[in-house]
Amino acid sequence: MLKFDSDLFLQAVGKEAIAEREKIEGIVDHISAKGFSNLFLIGAGGTIAMMYPYEYILKSNSTLEVHAEIAAEFMVMNHKHFSKDSVCIFASVSGTTKETVAAAQFCKERGAKTIGLVANPNTPLAEIVDHCITTGHEKHSFDTFFIHLYMLVFRFMHNNNEFPLYDKFAKEVAILPQALLSAMESFEQRAEAFAIKHKNTDYHMLVGAGSLWGNTYSYAMCILEEMQWIRSKSIHAAEFFHGTLELVEENTSVILLKGEDETRPLVDRVERFAEKMTKELFIIDTKEFALEGISEEMRAYFGISVNWAVLNRISVYLERERNHPLETRRYYRKMEY
Template identity: 75%
Template sequence: MKLLKYDEELFLKLVEKEGLAYRGKIEEIVDEICDKGYSNIFLIGAGGTIAMMYPYEYILKANSTIEVQAQIAAEFMVMNNRRFSEDSVCIFTSVSGTTEETVAAAKFCREKGATTIALVAEPNTPLTYAVDHCITTGSETHSFDTFFMLLHMVVFRFMHNKGEFPQYKKFIEEVALLPKAILNAVKAFDVKAEEFAIKHKDTDYHMMVGSGNLWGNTYSYAMCILEEMQWIHAKSIHAAEFFHGTLELVLEDTSVILLKGEDETRPLMDRVERFAEKITKQLTVIDTKDFEMEGISDEFRSHFSVNINWALLSRISVYLERERNHPLTLRRYYRQMAY
């Protein structure tokens, strides 16, 4: 089965072979920071990269006593956050390494004495020079798949060093199984991704609902893919807030997309699903529980839902691009004009 615009060998090379090889460097960086001591962690980004941080803010809040904040770079720069200090650890990601707000925030944090770490796809770009520690993956292709996996290593290493995650060794062994689990999930989902794109190529509005560690993916896909890359009206709604306003806009023909994961917030998604299936005939449920993660234990599946879910959504993007004859790279305004 050959997937449209998907090179399996390249995926495994970039994410499995090269991505997993950064484990040692990541552990060295985190261990050095922990030995020195720190007060809290700031996960800072803009657009898709702040959305990428939300899963890890959730994971830390739900599983650790480490103080953590996910902050939008531009707002962070002007808010005078009273929890931020020279003892803070600030983590950034960027595919291009040139995102203006992210680079500015990284420089700001470093100048204030905080310890800065970045994951960047493109080498020798402004962000790579603006931080104390940088992992440069070297390719924009499958960069989010790689970044998510590396952020697992970073966050859970901090938890392990604090004595809050003794399962770290087993966890990292299962992280190594993620690339093949992602590839198998993508293959299993591809027909449904194509069917969705064909069915909804002319749909002009989608509600996307998520929760827990999938809230970031929900927010990102609605904003960065549907709105920015496809010019489709979309709204991201947290399942816990769905019944405080948004439910009144669901009609028989409203497209509602539910991103279901496997963490503690799943019952919140179940509640939205029970409601939506009574009202709309355009309900789409993307549930990571439907996909086998070979060799991965039930204990860690919920954390890896982030990786699986994003890979599945990326297949929808490929087919939307084809069916709508709208390249994912096409923009009206973003980086096309000054604003």
């Protein structure tokens, strides 16, 4: 695969991420035993988008109270559900994202429990939080964050007597990275073909729902807009028919992210519309990937990781075809604002 080190992936996401299981469960069990009032999932950009699937899964599987909040807004809004009894989970690849670091400091000072997901241990976010789980690698850190969030969030549900299958789930999390690698390999040709075909496309719609809404939002904003400077509209499948549909013409690029959770019919509906109205419909469906060893009942949850892994294979080909390095920025972290 282009610009991809399978050994590194299996080491980082497969071995090292999975090796944190005992530590993560220890943190969660300790917090669950003491009791807490609610969960706050806090991030900015890609890292808040990454929390949305878990907020969705909690809402649809658990009575635990959960709030996913953008760090900078959380800091000013005086959120009335936040208290010293809250458990706050933060993520930042660099560990330096200003708003997220400030929010972690804020929550810690008020006595809430704080957990951080960070690439490197010696960074501001890692040092502020009560419990830090590090990926050890900036590369593949989102894939690793997803692994860690599976263990964190589902363990909280398990401890709340709402997810009896946790042990089975955690065992499948451990084999997920190999399944992701196979999924990426099988998607590689489609990723390349998409990038070649769309190297000059100046606008994409991305549509998803449920546990894939976060990826939909994130890929549009953090990859296509930030890393490729391509205009992109992310739109929830349930909202697509309330406005954005009117823009679809026969050459409009519509990227549909299909998963296997209960929101799939919402995306099916967009598909039925789009396949009639545009020639440029591109569907990424987690159902198409074998995911060896993953049981039927867990596939929907793992869609977050599967979708994100294959989606990002497109990025490296867009970079090559468009001759636009993913690291190039006009403004971000290049100036003060």
